[in-house]
Amino acid sequence: MTPHEKKSGKRVEPADGGWTDAEKAAMKERAAEVRKAASRGSGKQKAAADAQDVLDVIATMSQPDREIAERIHAIVTTEAPHLAPRLWYGMPAYALKGKVLCFYLSAEKEKERYGTLGFNAVATLDDGTMWPTSFALTAMTDQHAALITKLIKKAAARP
Numbered sequence: 001m002t003p004h005e006k007k008s009g010k011r012v013e014p015a016d017g018g019w020t021d022a023e024k025a026a027m028k029e030r031a032a033e034v035r036k037a038a039s040r041g042s043g044k045q046k047a048a049a050d051a052q053d054v055l056d057v058i059a060t061m062s063q064p065d066r067e068i069a070e071r072i073h074a075i076v077t078t079e080a081p082h083l084a085p086r087l088w089y090g091m092p093a094y095a096l097k098g099k100v101l102c103f104y105l106s107a108e109k110e111k112e113r114y115g116t117l118g119f120n121a122v123a124t125l126d127d128g129t130m131w132p133t134s135f136a137l138t139a140m141t142d143q144h145a146a147l148i149t150k151l152i153k154k155a156a157a158r159p
Contacts, residue, residue, distance in 0.1 A: 105118065118134040
């Protein structure tokens, strides 16, 4: 650790409030994804390549992240086939009309004790004036899969 950094838990934050090395790496990864997507053009070939990227990333995950991500992928592609699988900051994500609706962050990549299924503002999960937009997962049970199925159906409902 350099004198310009302070340690807080597992995360190392620059003392000046700037970007951490992990945040810089994530931004570089996202920029590479955007360049790759642009070079693919559009249409069915791009969609197939984006979906394969998601499957390739899931295949490299350690357990239990891999099992969780595989089940989320299966749920999304079955229950909301109109969502487009793609990578987002190196993690599996599913987009609606070009905007990421939901994503899975692996515990291993995030160096956390749990993975996260998250939903962005495009998701139609509204429930009054307050609702959850992310869920911690350490394992995938049938009960979790049923709840995720319900959330995906609601989040991806077409207006």
